[in-house]
Amino acid sequence: MKKILLLTLSGILALTLLTGCGKKGVEGSVATDGSTSMEKVIGSLGESFTGENKDVKFTYNPTGSGSGITAVSEDRCDIGLSSRNLKDEEKNKGLEETVLALDGIAIIVSPDNDVKDLSTEDIAKIYKGEITNWKDVGGKDAEIVVIGREAGSGTRDGFESITKTENSCKYRQELTSTGDVITTVAGNPDAIGYASLASVNKNVKTLKVNGVNPSEKTVKDGSYVIQRPFVIVTKTDKKLSKAAQAFFDYITSKDASEIISKAGAVPVK
């Protein structure tokens, strides 16, 4: 009896191993790989897509924008996910980008902080270490604790290129996930940080930037300036598999907009 049970169990295990591969090229599988910031968006899109197409196997590998782009160019997945625009050198390698959605990067502080509004210049100065005290931007007399993400992160890349602070940010802490940034900022009344608008929760306060509150509307019309694109990356010289093409058409269609905005990002269509 035990033996049979063992055999069945190992059989099931072996099967799950096989299906877990999600090899590309096989009929009915879509493999996506890339940006961790896009997890929510691509996850809900994948879920609703496989809900409608029961025979399609959908996989998402959260590795980061850079890795996702490399994965597409090396044929390790069907569709790459990037939370930044492609660089020219990447486009020259035969990759193509399609903007799926926009994501605002919220500037967050502790709820105890009195500051409500910062200009882009002030934010840049704070991150470059030129403004180091909250009283210089209308807050109380306390040193500003600058929190950011680790080198290579899509959010950091987006934030630094929008505020033009590349390579000159003086971080007090470099944390490795959006959740860490939010937790740390929530726990320190003098901290400032940035995080994807979709992930921000009630434990922190989002600041207005140049007088504009970050929201779906202001991100879409461009009045909230600290925003970045969610991009899907494909190869120009290679046709997608049937299933991948169907998925691509689905997520770029108007029907997908509602799912994207439910997942916290701003659809472009």
Add this chain to the structure above:
Amino acid sequence: MKNKKNLFENSIHAIFLILGLITVASVILISLYLIFAGLPAISKIGLKEFLFGSEWASTREDPKFGILPFILTSVYGTSGAIVIGVPIGFFTAVYLAKEARPAVKRVTISAVNLLAGIPSVVYGLVGMLVLVPAIRKAFGIPDGAGLLAAILVLTVMILPSIIKVSLTSLEAVPKEYEDGSLALGASPTETYFRISVPAAKSGITASIVLGVGRGIGEAMAVMMVSGNAPNMPALFRSVRFLTTAVASEMSYSSGLQRQALFSIALVLFLFIMMINAILNYFMKKDKVD
């Protein structure tokens, strides 16, 4: 019949041999991989600039790959944890081995075992939510994450290995030694510190080396409390350890940056090898004694 038995014995031997070789093969594979993955970046950057460069800016247009801040942070952080942790651990072990009542001893030892079993991410989480804000308030500084927080977390994390190994070697001291000392009129405390502790000397040293190894290799917990900015170490400054330097940038790295991370891992590996060699030396000495 005999042949059949031989075949059975031989095949069992072969299986054990293969299983044993898997361990050896893993070590060799990892070492070779680290060396081959780690050397290219060092040769590109230059050994001196890599080991003694004081600036790390891996994604800048003209990138800098100096890991001196990480090396010093790892050394300072681990030494700090040893300086605080060894006295606590050592005296705990002496107390448990010689003074404690059986009930107290049982409870304390199971608490120590439990401490050893807590996953490091839990240490990190508690450190992040409790210790870091507490340091910020206690010292009136803008942010509590930094070297001090990391040292305190590491101290707690290395305590179990120090206590357990010291305790074992203290309990292995022959009772006759202590009886002799007591019979000559020495007080119990004199006996413990003049007779038992010297007799268990190499085991206690081994426990400290083990603690150093645990401290220098820890990544997750320190990453959550140390702030992770690549600064030169200072008690209240945000710092990055060798381990966290690899862990924090690995997921998004590419090109020379990724190779340099492998080189950091190689340096860390050499540190650990050195510590293991020292540990082996004391373990052997223990046996000779």
